[in-house]
Amino acid sequence: MIFKTHSTVKSLFLACLFAGLLAAPALAFEHFISRDGHQLKDGNEVFRFAGIHAPELHRIEDQARGKCLDDPRGWGQYFKWPTAQEQENWIQSLVLTGHKAMRVYVLSIATQWDQACERETHILPPNTADGMPRLNEAAMVHYDRMIALADKHGLRLILPFVDHWKWWGGRNDLAAFYGEHEDDFYDINSKTYAAYQSIIKQVTGRTNTFTGRKYNEEKAIMAWETGNELKLSNESFVRTTATLIKHQAPNQLVIDGTYLKVNEFSLSDPNVDIITNHFYTVNGNNNPEQILKDLKAINGKKVYFIGEFGLDSAARLNSIMQAAVHQQYNGAQAAGALFWHFRGHRHDGGYYWHKEVTGHYAYHLPGSPENYRNEEMAMADGARLAIAQMDGAQQMQPLPVPQAPVLRPIDTPNNFKWLGAPVGRWYRFERAMREDGPWQIIGDGISDGRNGFNPATDTLFADPMPRQAGQTYFYRVIAFNETGQSIPSNIETYTQPE
Structure with a gap:
């Protein structure tokens, strides 16, 4: 009989915990996700998904620290990178509750207040006035690990490039590198757009430091999205961007990141695979009827995905989710739908959290009864039910x-x-x-x-x-x-x- 000391047992426990990250690259997926008309396919099988949107698998808003007073915008927050254990825990939380695919948030772009607010970003300013933006290697390692862990545990990823908004640093901050206006982002002849193209090329061609594969070879990456809520997208912007992404990553899908409308030119563009929309009450579209409107507008020409909807009662949001599961138009249905939004466990206890101006908090999985005022259990169970229904079951699967x-x-x-x-x-x-x-x-x-x-x-x-x-x-x-x-x-x- 071999007797182990406490320190030996602890060392073995921690060694097993980290073994997965140090092992050879996993091969969780046999196929890239492909498009067949209005459907997604995993090999020959139809691929549909649902769940709770997890925006921060690669960067964390540490809201417990409050607002950064050194950011004169008045709302700038503190951010940090996740630990390896946090990232794996969050991805397992998703997969073990049935999630098959997940959209994350954009690549963050540097602002002038980042140093004072102890923030690091994915995208750094160019070294010269007319140069291209640079990837922050320290940041991208966490992005690498997210992809590697998604591959290990069987989670497909939807990755948007740049934000229309300023929360993490978006088009406004990219344009500021060149002294241009934020709307120049949508002008394909601008320096800002050239910088955006450079970001797409650098990211899709990046070699993952954990798997050794280029991003455009990662089967865990289901789709690239032109950006988050790019409401001013125009035809030349979408067509040029989609062509570039498809050239860079021919085996991965392209999402037109426009929202609040369906672009007719995207329906005819061979490089656009997925049309998306986000539903919120402030936009007047946070209702089940919007799904039928979008399906009619798309008319089976492309895949339809509801990237975000939320900030309403559990009853209303679950009615929208059920419409996403069941609504049809000429045989076409939504391929996926995600509630806004999820936060995961902290490394040293408890959960990260986010409180919206509406008073709604982010949801935790599998849900805590104590957060009944936030209707967390109803939302978590609604997501798990929809996940099961997307796969043809009638009720959610046991944990x-x-x-x-x-x-x-x-x-x-x-x-x-x-x-x-x-x-x-x-x-x-x-x-x-x-x-x-x-x-x-x-x-x-x-x-x-x-x-x-x-x-x-x-x-x-x-x-x-x-x-x-x-x-x-x-x-x-x-x-x-x-x-x-x-x-x-x-x-x-x-x-x-x-």
Whole structure:
């Protein structure tokens, strides 16, 4: 019999945790997703998908820190890069709740206030006045890993290039590199548009540092989108951009990133595969009827995808999702639909979160009952139902048993920190005097899901039991959902000071 010390067991646990990222590139997908008329295909099988939009698989808005006062726009926020464990956890949260495809947010573009606000971006200014923008290698490694993990776990990705808006840095900031107006982004003769083309070329031709494949060879990348909500798109812009993307990435699909309208020229362009729209109440289209209107306008000529809709009651949003699943026009249906939007677990406990001006929070998966005011369970279950229905089932599939959470080193038992299990809904904490037990339950039914969690000031769980001076205590945590419980986490120790 071989006896392992606590440090050996912990090392083995962490080694297994990281093994997937260090292994040879996975081959989760046999085919690229292709287009057959108004349908997407995975090989010979029709490919339809639904779920909750996960915009931040490659860059995180750390809203718990509030607004950056050094950003004179008054709304600029703090951002940071995800850890490897966070990214894998989020992608597993999606896949284990049935998600097959996911649209993420755009590549961020540098602004003049980034340094003061401790922000890094994907796109950096040119080195010379007339030069092309540069990819930030430190940022793109996280993008690489997102793609590699999506391939490993079986999640297709939809990747938009540049934003119409200013939140992460968009066309306005790209134009500022050249002293041009933000609307020059849509002018194919402008310096800004030339810079946009350069970004497309650099990104699609980039070699992934994890898989060794060029982005245009990655089967995990289902489609490239010209950008996010490019509402001023014109015919020359869309045709020139789609031609470039298809030339750069012939095996991947192209989405016309226009929204609020269906461009007739995109329906006839052989390089455009997918037409998208976003539904929001402010635009007057956040209703089930909009789906039929769009299907009629497209008339089966291209694939139809509802990239975002949200910021309304669960009843209204689920009615739209059900229309996305079932509505037909001349045999054509929506290929996919995504609720806005999802945030994942923090590395050291709790969830990231985002609060909209409407008061709605981002949703967590698989959903926490404590966020009932945000109707989180209704939204998570509505997404899971639609995912199942898109595959021909009548009801949502049961959650898999949770994986083990990851307990972080214990600075104080008055504030435990752990990375939650991807489909864990609640947790049990146990304590022992020896590494092999016996284990005593010190907390049960503990949630890590509450909105507005601030790791600098808030505590998720504290040991409520007395402790003896000089005694070393062993701790572990177990994840639960309605299907079952995980194996115990790694064990961490704490010695009560004398």
